Amino acid sequence: MARAATTSDVFNAVAEPRRRQILTLLVEQEHSVSKIVEILDLDQPSVSKHLRVLRDVGLVRMRCNGRQKFYQTLPEAIRPLHEWAATFERYWSHQLDRTKQRAEAKMQRRLQAGQQHPHPSPISPTEEEKL
Numbered sequence: 001m002a003r004a005a006t007t008s009d010v011f012n013a014v015a016e017p018r019r020r021q022i023l024t025l026l027v028e029q030e031h032s033v034s035k036i037v038e039i040l041d042l043d044q045p046s047v048s049k050h051l052r053v054l055r056d057v058g059l060v061r062m063r064c065n066g067r068q069k070f071y072q073t074l075p076e077a078i079r080p081l082h083e084w085a086a087t088f089e090r091y092w093s094h095q096l097d098r099t100k101q102r103a104e105a106k107m108q109r110r111l112q113a114g115q116q117h118p119h120p121s122p123i124s125p126t127e128e129e130k131l
Contacts, residue, residue, distance in 0.1 A: 008057075009057060010057050010058070010059055010077065010078070010080055010081055011080075011081070011084075012057075013053050013054055013056075013057040013059060014059070014081065016050070016053075018040075018042065018046070018050055019050050019053065019054055021040055022036060022040070022047070022050055022051065022054065022060075022071075023054065023059060023060070023073050023078075024073075025039060025040065026060060026071055026072050026073040027072075027073040027075060029072070030063070030070045030071065030072040031070065031071060031072075032068050032069065032070050032071075033047055033048060033051065033068075033069055033071070034068075036051075036071070051071055054071075055071075057077075058074065058077045059073060059074060059077045059078065060072060060073055060074060061074055
């Protein structure tokens with residue numbers, strides 16, 4: 001099965017880590033291409049290509065001011081990503097709750113077994129006195 005073009009949808013566009021970096025940078029503030037190049041320490045042609053993909057799928061907007069182009073993330077365009085990822089939130093919340101319960105149960109068993117310090121110091125008391 002052929003891979004979808006990176007410009008086909010937001011999911012393919014954000015699959016590339018550099019594009020995610022650019023989106024994150026531009027969500028807080030609008031930046032020129034040269035500023036993005038400077039901040040992310042990438043070469044200008046690469047940044048321009050990534051911005052083109054992000055613009056083609058509607059994740060960033062471009063504004064011209066003379067010869068300079070300024071870009072900013074369109075947060076509302078990220079909604080499909082958020083909604084899709086939210087379907088997994090219940091699963092991860094459940095997993096985190098289970099992990100927390102297991103850790104608390106283990107701590108409780110240690111305390112009931114008479115261990116006052118669940119994380120004993122790697123240095124014995126006699127070694128501590130020498131310090």
